[in-house]
Amino acid sequence: VRDLGGTPEAAEPAYALPFPVPDPASAVRLAAVLEDRVAGVYSDLVRAATGPARHEAAAALAEAAVRAARWRGGDVTFPGLAERV
Numbered sequence: 001v002r003d004l005g006g007t008p009e010a011a012e013p014a015y016a017l018p019f020p021v022p023d024p025a026s027a028v029r030l031a032a033v034l035e036d037r038v039a040g041v042y043s044d045l046v047r048a049a050t051g052p053a054r055h056e057a058a059a060a061l062a063e064a065a066v067r068a069a070r071w072r073g074g075d076v077t078f079p080g081l082a083e084r085v
Contacts, residue, residue, distance in 0.1 A: 028071055035068035039079045 001008040021027050042061035049057050065079035 032068050032071035035064050035071060036076075036079065039064040039068060043079075 017030065018033060019026065019030070021030050039061055042057050042064055045057035046054055046061055061079070065075070068079060069075040
């Protein structure tokens with residue numbers, strides 16, 4: 001950010017979770033949600049990148065989708081696509 005002339009914002013001391021996580025079941029659900037969100041970011045990168053970066057983003061998207069499916073106990077069609085939400 002500084003290299004581009006901007007001023008980075010300080011990191012927050014903690015991040016708000018999308019829902020309470022009081023037990024192991026909700027922790028597993030949170031893990032699946034986080035992997036889905038990571039898949040969404042990689043999906044955006046696949047659309048925007050070219051060459052080796054696109055290949056790496058596609059591989060990372062596939063890995064995130066597999067992790068999400070393992071946490072969730074099942075998969076989704078077209079993981080990472082905002083259009084499916």
